[in-house]
Amino acid sequence: MNKIAGVLLAAGGAIALGGIALHRHEPINALWIVTAAVCIYLLGYRFYAAWVAARVLSVDGSRATPAQRYDNGRDFVPTHRWIAFGHHFAAIAGPGPLVGPTLAAQFGYLPGTLWILVGAVLGGCVQDMTILLLSTRRDGRSLGQIARDELGPIGGFAALIGTLLIMILLIAVLGLVVVNAMKHSPWSTATVFATVPVAILVGVHLKRLRPGRILEGSALGVALVLLAVLAGGWIDAHPLLRGWFDWPSLPLAGFVIGYGWIAAVLPVWLLLAPRDYLSTFLKLGTVALLAIAIVILHPQIRMPALTAFIDGHGPLFGGKIFPFVFITIACGAVSGFHALVASGTTPKLIASESDVRLIGYGSMLLESFVAIMAIIAATLLDPGVYFAINTGAGVVGSAPAAAVHTISSWGFPVSVQQMQTLAHEMGETTLFARTGGAPSLAVGMASIFGSTFGRGLLSLWYHFAIMFEAVFILSTLDAGTRVGRFMLQDLLGHVYAPLGRTSWYPSVLLSSTLIVAGWGYFLYVGVIDPNGGVNILWPLFGIANQMLAAIALSVATAILVKSGRLRHAWVTLLPLAWLATVTTVAAWQKVASADPRIGLLAAARELATRLAEGALPAPVAAVAPQLIFNQRLDAWLTGFFTAVLWLVILDMGRVCVRKLRGLPVPASSEAPYQPAPRLGALALAGELSREGGR
């Protein structure tokens, strides 16, 4: 029976992919992409994931998990697999799979789609599931600790530094995305600002008024933020109030930085926790709604399969399709960050090892599907409109007439009139040069929702989409700053012991300030950059994220070899080799390319020359020294990432070679086997019903 289903699935996937192939020269329907994706996911889950879990990882349902052994009713809680799936998915899915595919759509719809599917099934999902199982077998220890135990201090230190840096870059680039979405948009700004008092209100409700009634508090919060979307429209229509929320990007960046600092030092129950409940509900609701709307509407994809920009002169960011599509789309295909979550909260919830396939592999498949929906939302736009929204003024100029002329000359016709009508429909004054991906995604989502559920409400849908993106970007920003603070305090504690105490207020203030200053700097430079900043920051974040994935896969490979499973080590080694290749090639090009659109040092040189010649317009000349410094700094940072990456890979190789030669290696840190308690005796948290149990 299963075999028949498998064959049917394979046939469905093949027909859908064939449909995509046959339609290469005419517009294809998004439903083909959705069908191909779902079939590939089901095949990957049913066959590859099952094989990896059983044969490579030797998943053993009879083995007691940390949740069973340390069950304390608080953080170690054996949890029903579908609940744990919900928790894990909510934790891994952030704005990354929405922004990356939107940017990568400049290459056409095909490269991004293929990488999202193949990368997830063979790379990202395998990474997530493997790390989840390895951590579950090690009492839920973190990736950094596992690296230290299994490889040695070098691997452990590299993982720690890598995590800290990636956090800073992630927050900076996400902050930039929000700032670009709010720039000169009173409606967006007012709505996003309103989410802060709403979150505080929910926080007070959950702590003081009705402690722990999370559903009730979240329902209240969601109703209030929806009201805030409406209220934003009234403010936008009011001549006086409108002015209060109409800001250029620099002060908005200041607000975001100040907000991040305050959120990091306030107690979590007041702002961070309630905001996260809101963002989780909005995220799950919107993703489900988007999936339904795409199926109902089944829009035509208007972007070509491949654009001319695969040769490297793309307007959103420079660089050829190889390696840059694989760097731009990290989350959604392979995301190293997931290894931190898979070795954090989730392993403490696992009720049985046999659940890791659903929770680890399955959650990542769903995230990959979110990325597919983002690429559909970007490519169903008229390509001319897509490029007009996403191209920075530094590339096409700030005058609309010049911009549409340049973009039309690329073969993607668009007119000023068309852009004005669109901006008017969306309730914005302009949509030109709204870089960062959020506005173009919001236009795409508004078109989908508007066409499915009523076209008169386009501007409401647009600002709902902006609010939805902003809420969980800010939620990642809070949480990331806080985690960064803890990591920094841990490091500083080695220098001066009291600084390591997480509740000592001077240390809290100092470390929070340092972390916020770190990402605040990159955010500031991104804001003053006439090209929009995202073109530099996003690839850098992508490189950092893939580097972290490569570290996680190195640790996994070393453990497979050490435990005598050399024959199957290719399961993690293959994605590792691919990621190491794309990351290294991309990093090399970012540092050394002579093309200033790609190479950071070349860009710094070109800018310095033009500054010295006096060839720069006055506003650019004023910030040029900072841009030059930042490009050089980014080049060093890229080089540093590559060095850390190869250090870990070499360390992994050293441990593997020693093992194969029979020399001593660090002992396995796996917890010894204990039989799981009898299932009947165990009441799973969130048991659905008697039939729903296992």
Place this chain on the structure above:
Amino acid sequence: MSPLRRAIGRTVRAAVGWLRAASGDDAYERYLTHHARAHEGPPLSRRAFYEEREKAKWSGVSRCC
């Protein structure tokens, strides 16, 4: 009650149960059950439990890109 209504009732109850468990809405009740089974002495109050749970949740990596 007709079988259909029973089935609908069961589905709705299961959905609400899932939502409560997934959001952590029932965490305190679960903690009380656990406490009664495995510990002596008075359990934490609802408010103290909520505060401690949020603190523990946000001291590690629990959100990502």
